[in-house]
Amino acid sequence: MKLHVSPDIFPPRGHEAKRLSIVDSAATVFCREGFAGANIDLIAAEAGVSRQTIYNHHGDKERLFVAVVRDLTERCNAGIFATIATFPDQPGDLEADLIGFAVRLNQNCICNRDGKFLRKLIQTEGERYPELFAEWREQGPGRTWPAIAARFARLAYGGHLTIEDPDVAARQFLGLVNAELQTTFMLGGSPREDEVLQSATNGVRTFLRAFGKRRSAASSEKQSALTSA
Amino acid sequence: MKLHVSPDIFPPRGHEAKRLSIVDSAATVFCREGFAGANIDLIAAEAGVSRQTIYNHHGDKERLFVAVVRDLTERCNAGIFATIATFPDQPGDLEADLIGFAVRLNQNCICNRDGKFLRKLIQTEGERYPELFAEWREQGPGRTWPAIAARFARLAYGGHLTIEDPDVAARQFLGLVNAELQTTFMLGGSPREDEVLQSATNGVRTFLRAFGKRRSAASSEKQSALTSA
DNA sequence: ACAAATTTAGACACTCTTGTCTAAATCGTC
């Protein structure tokens, strides 16, 4: 019976620390081995914790897995929205600003540990836990894509871009900016920093050729030099 | 001792039929359950074959897996090159022709059974079999992407497109054309036919806005109405 | 330092899976 309600949290500090450590190690192992291949003893060893403690905290391999996914989804979403907040609303150099945004999105949200792990889990176990990842789809792309689309709509409204459908433009922006990273993503790897920059640069240039203000105008200094044909 | 060499093949017809059936079912189960989760008994049952027969043919769960991947890679590659052969070299209506090509590529190579399975296996087991999937990377994207790039280079040479780097353009074409199918691919699903068409249409329109001939006057919508050559 | 809660190590039962083995049944071919 736990009646003497503590001011803030109930379990001692070390308790929550262990919980975190467990979820962290579980993420690593689940991603490396898959759900079926993951071994509770291995997770326990990697977390520096006894197997029984894992069962005390999460009760079950499956519930541990669900906790891992929820945890990753939450952290990734937070990162993505934080990055969306840096979207250039009043662009000085639109090309450079969009490239910067794309690189930040990749480095801080998609290629970092959480993003990589979440992507892997979605790919490998997505079909086994339809309801769990349907939730991700709603909370993840379902919320972030419209948010990015809204930023593009704002740029269009401000006269910096010519866009008919901001939702389509947003998805195409992401497609273009990651166009050269697809195979790496597929194989579960992390692209090097220069690869991310290269793909983002090429992607943004093409994006602006399609949606940037018509004519050379102020689109790019080098463009005027290049347009000779 | 097998000395009386038969004219053509040694094992009877039924033999090879069983081998095919086994690899087929193994592909299904490996994709659904992952390597660790896949169950030889289940594969045997699905193939309508006894477990021992699987061991007779492939000897080992791991070697069975490798056989499955090689089989899928081979078939997918064949399909992709067959589709690349239909790339529009002398376009009548470039937009319609490119959309058609993109849809064929998706329907016949990426979204069909083999493509879906291979993608899933690369995603889930890519890190566990680096050498196996390095081979795929070379034989797959390493050969198909340049082939597509060559086709775009030809279009540019013929004056139908304005492209600096055909390799970049090819990757971006694929990125654009699949921009709206990413989440579905990630979750291992197959997009509906109309989704494929929609994504391809939007993608090709943007692609042509970026790389199409710069007669800005009648660039996008009215273009199809004007072209009669 | 004390008392309560938490963690730990190890043993344990249980299930599942792989891969082997054997004898019987089936298949293909002559």
Next chain:
DNA sequence: GACGATTTAGACAAGAGTGTCTAAATTTGT
């Protein structure tokens, strides 16, 4: 129909993994 090769069903040993239990050790708050 007969023969050789293949397939089959089932039993089997060996190993691995999950989840439970217990008693001892450790940590935490007071």
